[in-house]
Amino acid sequence: MKLRFDGGGSSSEAIGEYGINAAQYGDLQPRLQAARTALKQAWDDSVLGFFECPDTDPQPIMDWAAKIAPNFTDQIVIGIGGSSLGTRAVLESYAGELNGLRTHVTENVDPSTYLALLDSVDLSKTLFIVITKSGTTIETMAKFWIAYDRVLEELGEDAVATNFVGITDPKAGSLRPLSAELGFKTWSVPPNVGGRFSVLTPVGLVPLALAGYPIDELLNGAKACRDAVFATEPGQATLERCAADHYLLHQKGYAQTVMMPYADRLDALSEWFCQLWGESLGKAKNRAGEIVNVGLTPVRALGVIDQHSQVQLYAEGPRDKHVVFLQLEDFGTDVNVPGRSGFPGALSHIQNKSLSKILTAELDGTQAALTAAGRPTSRWVFSDGNPVEIGAFIFAWEYVTAVMGELFDINAFDQPGVEGGKLIAHGLLGKSGYEEHARVVEGANRNVMSIV
Amino acid sequence: MKLRFDGGGSSSEAIGEYGINAAQYGDLQPRLQAARTALKQAWDDSVLGFFECPDTDPQPIMDWAAKIAPNFTDQIVIGIGGSSLGTRAVLESYAGELNGLRTHVTENVDPSTYLALLDSVDLSKTLFIVITKSGTTIETMAKFWIAYDRVLEELGEDAVATNFVGITDPKAGSLRPLSAELGFKTWSVPPNVGGRFSVLTPVGLVPLALAGYPIDELLNGAKACRDAVFATEPGQATLERCAADHYLLHQKGYAQTVMMPYADRLDALSEWFCQLWGESLGKAKNRAGEIVNVGLTPVRALGVIDQHSQVQLYAEGPRDKHVVFLQLEDFGTDVNVPGRSGFPGALSHIQNKSLSKILTAELDGTQAALTAAGRPTSRWVFSDGNPVEIGAFIFAWEYVTAVMGELFDINAFDQPGVEGGKLIAHGLLGKSGYEEHARVVEGANRNVMSIV
Numbered sequence: 001m002k003l004r005f006d007g008g009g010s011s012s013e014a015i016g017e018y019g020i021n022a023a024q025y026g027d028l029q030p031r032l033q034a035a036r037t038a039l040k041q042a043w044d045d046s047v048l049g050f051f052e053c054p055d056t057d058p059q060p061i062m063d064w065a066a067k068i069a070p071n072f073t074d075q076i077v078i079g080i081g082g083s084s085l086g087t088r089a090v091l092e093s094y095a096g097e098l099n100g101l102r103t104h105v106t107e108n109v110d111p112s113t114y115l116a117l118l119d120s121v122d123l124s125k126t127l128f129i130v131i132t133k134s135g136t137t138i139e140t141m142a143k144f145w146i147a148y149d150r151v152l153e154e155l156g157e158d159a160v161a162t163n164f165v166g167i168t169d170p171k172a173g174s175l176r177p178l179s180a181e182l183g184f185k186t187w188s189v190p191p192n193v194g195g196r197f198s199v200l201t202p203v204g205l206v207p208l209a210l211a212g213y214p215i216d217e218l219l220n221g222a223k224a225c226r227d228a229v230f231a232t233e234p235g236q237a238t239l240e241r242c243a244a245d246h247y248l249l250h251q252k253g254y255a256q257t258v259m260m261p262y263a264d265r266l267d268a269l270s271e272w273f274c275q276l277w278g279e280s281l282g283k284a285k286n287r288a289g290e291i292v293n294v295g296l297t298p299v300r301a302l303g304v305i306d307q308h309s310q311v312q313l314y315a316e317g318p319r320d321k322h323v324v325f326l327q328l329e330d331f332g333t334d335v336n337v338p339g340r341s342g343f344p345g346a347l348s349h350i351q352n353k354s355l356s357k358i359l360t361a362e363l364d365g366t367q368a369a370l371t372a373a374g375r376p377t378s379r380w381v382f383s384d385g386n387p388v389e390i391g392a393f394i395f396a397w398e399y400v401t402a403v404m405g406e407l408f409d410i411n412a413f414d415q416p417g418v419e420g421g422k423l424i425a426h427g428l429l430g431k432s433g434y435e436e437h438a439r440v441v442e443g444a445n446r447n448v449m450s451i452v
Numbered sequence: 453m454k455l456r457f458d459g460g461g462s463s464s465e466a467i468g469e470y471g472i473n474a475a476q477y478g479d480l481q482p483r484l485q486a487a488r489t490a491l492k493q494a495w496d497d498s499v500l501g502f503f504e505c506p507d508t509d510p511q512p513i514m515d516w517a518a519k520i521a522p523n524f525t526d527q528i529v530i531g532i533g534g535s536s537l538g539t540r541a542v543l544e545s546y547a548g549e550l551n552g553l554r555t556h557v558t559e560n561v562d563p564s565t566y567l568a569l570l571d572s573v574d575l576s577k578t579l580f581i582v583i584t585k586s587g588t589t590i591e592t593m594a595k596f597w598i599a600y601d602r603v604l605e606e607l608g609e610d611a612v613a614t615n616f617v618g619i620t621d622p623k624a625g626s627l628r629p630l631s632a633e634l635g636f637k638t639w640s641v642p643p644n645v646g647g648r649f650s651v652l653t654p655v656g657l658v659p660l661a662l663a664g665y666p667i668d669e670l671l672n673g674a675k676a677c678r679d680a681v682f683a684t685e686p687g688q689a690t691l692e693r694c695a696a697d698h699y700l701l702h703q704k705g706y707a708q709t710v711m712m713p714y715a716d717r718l719d720a721l722s723e724w725f726c727q728l729w730g731e732s733l734g735k736a737k738n739r740a741g742e743i744v745n746v747g748l749t750p751v752r753a754l755g756v757i758d759q760h761s762q763v764q765l766y767a768e769g770p771r772d773k774h775v776v777f778l779q780l781e782d783f784g785t786d787v788n789v790p791g792r793s794g795f796p797g798a799l800s801h802i803q804n805k806s807l808s809k810i811l812t813a814e815l816d817g818t819q820a821a822l823t824a825a826g827r828p829t830s831r832w833v834f835s836d837g838n839p840v841e842i843g844a845f846i847f848a849w850e851y852v853t854a855v856m857g858e859l860f861d862i863n864a865f866d867q868p869g870v871e872g873g874k875l876i877a878h879g880l881l882g883k884s885g886y887e888e889h890a891r892v893v894e895g896a897n898r899n900v901m902s903i904v
Contacts, residue, residue, distance in 0.1 A: 008899035081760025095564065107757045109814075110716040111786045111807040112547065139756055141799050142789045142810055149790040174796035181794060195760075224904045238901040255770060256708075256749060264562040275761035282765025295769025297708060298762075299751060304591055305559045307870060308533025308647075309727035310750075313734025315869035317747025318707060334563045337594045338601040342633060344626035347593050349883040355563040358594055358881065362561075365877030368892045372872060381900075392904040417767035418759060420824060425817035429810065431801040441816045444823065447460035448833075449690040452676045452844040 002381075003225075003389045003396070005238050007245045009367060009377035010322065018319065018374045020248045028244050028407075029235045035243075035406035036234035039399075048413070049192030050398050053200035054223035054391075058209070058216040061187075061202065065100070065209035071162070072127045075101040076117065077207045078143045079131035080108075081275060083167075086199025086394070087207050089272035090218065093265050093390050095332040100212025101127065109139045118147065123154050128164045129207050133189045133198065135173015138425070144175075148182075160184065167202050194413050196275050197398055200391070214387050221391025229399060239396055242378070243403035246322065249376050250296055254322045257296050258314065261326035262303035262363045266385065269326070273397055274298040280401045280412040287409050294408050304362040311366060315373045323370060323377045327363060330384040331356050454833075455677075455841045455848070457690050459697045461819060461829035462774060470771065470826045472700045480696050480859075481687045487695075487858035488686035491851075500865070501644030502850050505652035506675035506843075510661070510668040513639075513654065517552070517661035523614070524579040527553040528569065529659045530595050531583035532560075533727060535619075538651025538846070539659050541724035542670065545717050545842050547784040552664025553579065561591045570599065575606055580616045581659050585641045585650065587625015590877070596627075600634075612636065619654050646865050648727050649850055652843070666839050673843025681851060691848055694830070695855035698774065701828050702748060706774045709748050710766065713778035714755035714815045718837060721778070725849055726750040732853045732864040739861050746860050756814040763818060767825045775822060775829045779815060782836040783808050 012019040043051035077087060084107045091103060106117055128147050132140040144164075151159050161183035168175040170188040179186045187202035198204065200222055205215045229237040246257065257277060259270040282295030301310050303325070314321055337358075339351040350358065367377050382389050405412025427438030464471040495503035529539060536559045543555060558569055580599050584592040596616075603611050613635035620627040622640040631638045639654035650656065652674055657667045681689040698709065709729060711722040734747030753762050755777070766773055789810075791803040802810065819829050834841050857864025879890030 003903040004900050005903055006898055006900045008897040011897060011899065014897040080757060085761070108716055108754070109756055109807045109811050111783050111811075113716045114807065115785055115787055136798055138799065138802060138810065139814075142802055142805075142807065145789050145792065145795070145803075146787055146807075149792070174798055178794070178796065221904065228902075228904050238903050241901060255772065264560055264565040278762045278765040278769075282769035284768035293768065293770055295765050297749075297751065297765065297769070297772070299749065302560070304561055305532060307873060309537070310730045311873065312867040312869040313730040313747050313749065315872070316736035316745065317730075317734035317749070318745055320707065320749070331563050333567055335567055335598055337597050340597065340601070342630070343597070344630065346588055346626055347590065349878070349881050350590060350594055351597075353594075353881055355561045355566065355594065355598075358590065358877075359561050359563075361877040361880035362591075362873070364880055364893045365873040365875070368876050368896055369872035371896065372892065373869070380903075389904075396903055415764045417764040417825070420767070420821035421759060421763065421814070421817040423817070424820050425810075425813040426801070428813035428816055429801050429805055440820045440824065444820055445460040445463060445466040446458055447463065448456050448458045449693060450680075451455040451457055451690050451832075451848055452673065452680050452841070 002383050003392045004381040005242050006379040006381065007242060009371055009379065010245050010249060014371050015374045015376060018252070019376060020245060024248050025244055028248065031407060032235040032240045032244060032403070035403045036240065038406055039402055046192055048402065049190045050197040050200070051226065053193060054219055054226050054395060056200065056205065056219055058205065058219055061205050061209045061215065065206070068127070069100055069210055072101055073125040074121045075103050075127045075129055075207060075210050076121065076147070077103060077105045077129045077131065078140050078147070079105070080137060080139050082195025082198050083131035083133065083137070083140065083203055085272040085275050086204040089268040090199065090204060090208055090390055091211055091213060092268040093385055094213060094387070095265065095385060098212035101210045103207060103211045106143065109142060114143060114146070118150060123151060124159070126163065127210065129167065129210070130164060130175065131167040131203055132173065132175055133169055133195050133203070135168045135175040141174065165206070167206055196279055199272070199394060217387035218391040221388035222395035224388070225392035225395040226399070239399050240403060243400045243407065245378060246296070246400070247404060247407045249322045254320055254376060255296055256299055256321045258299040258301050258321050258323040259326065260301040260303050260306060260323055261328070262359055263326070263328035263331065263385070264302070266326050266328060266382070267302050269393065270300040274300055276397055276401050279415050281404055281408065281410070282417070283410040284417065285410070287411060292410070294410060303366065304359060307362060307366055314375060315370055319375070321375065323375065325363060325367060325377060325379040327360070327379055327381045328385050329381065332384060454835050455844045456833040457694050458831040458833065459694060461823055461831065462697050462701060466823050467826045467828060470704070471828060472697060476700050477696055480700065483859060484687040484692045484696060484855070487855045488692065490858055491854055498644055500854065501642045502649040502652070503678065505645065506671055506678050506847060508652065508657065508671055510657065510671055513657050513661045514667065517658070520579070521552055521662055524553055525577040526573045527555050527579045527581055527659060527662050528573065528599070529555060529557045529581045529583065530592050530599070531557070532589060532591050534647025534650050535583035535585065535589070535592065535655055537724040537727055538656040541720040542651065542656060542660055542842055543663055543665060544720040545837055546665060546839070547717065547837060550664035553662045555659060555663045558595065561594060566595060566598070570602060575603060576611070578615065579662065581619065581662070582616060582627065583619040583655055584625065584627055585621055585647050585655070587620045587627040593626065617658070619658055648731055651724070651846060669839035670843035673840035674847035676840070677844035677847040678851070691851050692855060695852045695859065697830060698748070698852070699856060699859045701774045706772055706828060707748055708751055708773045710751040710753050710773050710775040711778065712753040712755050712758060712775055714811050715778070715780035715783065715837070716754070718778050718780060718834070719754050721845065722752040726752055728849055728853050731867050733856055733860065733862070734869070735862040736869065737862070739863060744862070746862060755818065756811060759814060759818055766827060767822055771827070773827065775827065777815060777819060777829060777831040779812070779831055779833045780837050781833065784836060
């Protein structure tokens, strides 16, 4: 395990006036130290449960999964946002085959894809994992009831108790009383851990364990990362340096954070990051209640593919992006471009080169070209993306996000801006007492024009 | 077919000072008219080949595909950027099953995913479609040679001639002479059509036809869209109104374009859009050679999923986004949330509602909530996403992009900003004469810090 951060590409040594200099970093030290103190206090007070997640004992979950999994071949994870992104990101990052249940994560309420998924499995061999922290997520509960109906019709009442598992708040919401009534197992989400910080709670750990993923190693990585932070003096941790880079670049007008892995299996990590970063830091008000409309827009890219799509914009467009590359040193497998007679001259140098070598050359070339164009970049390096490194990566970004919240002086752990849309949707679906909200849509300004 | 555009959400009627008013739109009229004139001239002069693409006769491709397809079960499309995104976007948008070859599009040079793909097919029943307009794309040619080696080893020399098809420039690059030497079929990409505008050339049409997709309807949709534009007075087309909205919002500081379909099968259309928009409009210099560093950053989102990830940021964060929703009216299939006794009260109103109704309520709710927060939005509405509508959508955004290029006074059809990275990558891979480029990476500023 040797997850590393290289911020050299956003320094003034690399890109001159566009980068961060030592003085700017030094000036931020007192605020970084204060951020550490505040966060440590919130951990001690059990306000920020994500600090405690790495200490979760994985054994009860692993034992239970080992007992349950043999009854099934597939699991369908019904969740959305923080209830699905982490599980997908971790699972997809795994090199090689896992020995547990085949895992299908269903997030949207799109009828075509959901019905196709339900039709594709043997219901009697499928375990449904229904995840909603609040227990009232409309998308998840709608799909739960549809699955429930199928299981009841096709397999009978007893199967409901065995083929469903709920993961939800220990007290609130509608899923917990339902589980008691219908007789299926539930796991609890700690109330002090927000959805987007919850992958290291049962929200992620239960489906991952059922899939055969080594959740003990994942937790070990997170713990090692947390301990490495707190083994340093406040303001001196690598991740605080990383947060400082992001914050100082934001002050200079770089309001977008592009996460660009150069490895297919790290792609879903950017999706997970996008929720964490976007929803935590995009806030209308600071803690004093002043309107700030702050936020960093996370942008997903995938190397080398997006060199052929987005890098033109990153190199020449507005100076508003900080590109964060993710590098994987060892893919666990490789293949050489063969050496063959008749190889055209213009590309003869790629003969006998491996694909991973080409990929790394493209990453190095792209970062260097962005540097030459005066664009800030940084790089995270994984050795082989093993579960310990993935766990460390998860905790690392949770911590960086929390530090950023302190620097912006905002609440990084709420999401008041999504309530408005929910109220209107409930109204449109006929919820009693919400008629007023629905009326907003009737009165919306429309200007529908035909295209064809 | 009734693809529609609704720009009502970005008008001052909807969002007051943050929106566009009639006077601003009126002031832009002369420039919109000039854009039409310039683009029409470029079409007449055969400079901008994308205008001619809808007139392509699909019959030769369809006849050839009908003859070839029965020899295979699968096709592997090797391409990247403009050589893959359009094919994927169109294929994934199709409702239901196609009767042609199972299609695998491989874009990255990640060794694990490429080897897994090669191992997953029966080589003797697999047709490789190798697509590179320039004929020198390093990623595509590397993977061509690896596939070539496998086919040669496992099936022998004759199979190379039958199991490969090239799609490339009629003259330039290394793929064409190779195809002559090795005896496989090629199709030509018109030299006046750039990669990101090429889905309606053989680049997209050949693999789509082999997959069984009705390319004639796709072309009909594009043609209908083009004809609808040119049936109006300059400056009066729906798509010119749409371009005006994007341009005027950009002038007001909205530098990001979020494309957010509410249907899983329209998701890949945003990826295709991201290349078109990002690479065409992200430019360092205008036509006068002045440094402008202009560009609109395309951002992919997917409804309803990203309501649980990005909408917090869209509603409360910086005022820098224009959210473009894509709505699908008819999913072709649907399912109701059942009505069951024991349904919890808080969600009892979703009983007997269909998933598509829930999805639409969420879209309406989200757009209305963004409107209430003074954020500009617009909406594109598909009836059922049939091939005619998809073809119209493709031409529509190509045209809007071209108009935007005129309004920004930039060349929307080149990509000079990606050359630097390529030169360095070639140098790092040992290309003779490129040693100097490689040296940039050796001298790069690094600051590697351990995380764990």
